[in-house]
Each structure stands twice: as C-alpha cells, then as structure tokens.
Amino acid sequence: MNYDCLIIDDEKLLADSTAEYFNIFGVKTTVAYTAEECREFFRENSAQLLLLDINLGDSSGFELCKELREKTKIPILFISARTSDDDQIIALNIGGDDYVQKPYSLGVLLAKVKVVLKRYGQEKPDKYSDGRLTVDFDAKQVAVEGKAVKLTALEFKLLSCLIHNKNRVVSKQELFEKVWGDSFTGDGTLNVHIRKIREAIERDPGSPEYILTVWGDGYKFTGGAE
Numbered sequence: 001m002n003y004d005c006l007i008i009d010d011e012k013l014l015a016d017s018t019a020e021y022f023n024i025f026g027v028k029t030t031v032a033y034t035a036e037e038c039r040e041f042f043r044e045n046s047a048q049l050l051l052l053d054i055n056l057g058d059s060s061g062f063e064l065c066k067e068l069r070e071k072t073k074i075p076i077l078f079i080s081a082r083t084s085d086d087d088q089i090i091a092l093n094i095g096g097d098d099y100v101q102k103p104y105s106l107g108v109l110l111a112k113v114k115v116v117l118k119r120y121g122q123e124k125p126d127k128y129s130d131g132r133l134t135v136d137f138d139a140k141q142v143a144v145e146g147k148a149v150k151l152t153a154l155e156f157k158l159l160s161c162l163i164h165n166k167n168r169v170v171s172k173q174e175l176f177e178k179v180w181g182d183s184f185t186g187d188g189t190l191n192v193h194i195r196k197i198r199e200a201i202e203r204d205p206g207s208p209e210y211i212l213t214v215w216g217d218g219y220k221f222t223g224g225a226e
Contacts, residue, residue: 001174002165004117005029006047008038008064009079010056018051021106027113035064046168047074049116051109054080075116079104128163130223133201133210135163142201149200154179159197162211162221171218194219 004027009015015031022029030045032038035056041047052065065076128135134143140156142149151159158179162170176185194213198205212220 003047005049007031007051009053050076169214169220
C-alpha cells in the first residue's frame, strides 16, 4: 500500500496523534515505532515522505536515514526534542530535507508536510512515451502508434496510477483507494476496467506486455512493449 507519510517515532502517543491528525486532513499517514518496523513497512508498502525521529528506541535516526538513503530519495524530515545545532547540521548533511523541533504545532507541521508532498508530487513526469504507447497526463490523452485511444475518466486514472508506479506491484487495495477513493470496490469491477485498458493499449490483450497480473497481489505496469 502507498502512503503519503510514514512517521517513525518511538513516542507512540505523539506518533499516533500526529498520524490521526494528518489523516483527518487528507494526508494518508501511518506509523512505525522502531527502525525494524520501518524496514518491515518498506518490504510491502511505500511512502512519499518520512517524518523520522532522531532518537529511536532500537536505533539512531541518523543511522536509519543513512540506510534508507541507499535505497530511496524520498524526502525525509527529521523531528527531535534535541536542540543542538550539530544535530541539525548532521541531519541535513546525511540526507535530511528539514529539521522539525519538538514540541511542534500539528497545524504548522501539517502545512510543511503538504508543501513537501506537493513539491515531490510535481516530480512526476507529465507524459509517458515508449515509442508505441504515449500517455499525456495533463491532457488526459492516450495514443497507440500515433493513433488516439479513447478511455473513460476512470480507466485513464487507473492507467495513470499504474504508470506512475512503473515496475512496482500495486495491490488491489491500493488501487481501490487511489482510483475509486474507497476500500469497497470489488475485484470484478477492477478486472473489467483492467481488461478494457488492455483491449485499448495491448497488442494482444490475452498476453499483455504492459499491464501484468501478479496473482494474489495486484497489477504491475512494466512498459515492456517495444
């Protein structure tokens, strides 16, 4: 599942209340209380932004940041009750994007998080093209071998979601939440929309090259057609 924000903080009450506040205002957030829980999270999930406490019960936030920076470039905001300037310098030098002092105002922190998410979201390309398939995300247009392909608004949103997560398995649950906006859409509805997209963009819908089914999990866009 994909989240907007992952909070990594061993102060459970603070982490939980911050996550709850963010979720109320539309920033999909979850928590990890230890470095190991953070590692476990990324085995099955993804996040667009991390709020990382310097002091973790089982590890140093600095060390965890170094570890994460070997695998991802997503924004990391450090949070800490420590006031040392040296801590802030270290945080920024090892790959942190900002430093937030505890105790913090939830409203101010939420505003900062939304600014970072907006900036990060703008890094998504405005167009996908591989020489055969072209998808213009701004114009909401799709073409195959130069010929326009008509998709419904929902089909286009589903295709865009898969392309923006290229080469990553996107679970059915994540697709339900990001495309339909709820958790109650049935597998049958999703399968019908996937079939219609395949009929529109694949050479052979029965043997897809672009949108692959990962049985028991979800779908993956590979951009494999040439």
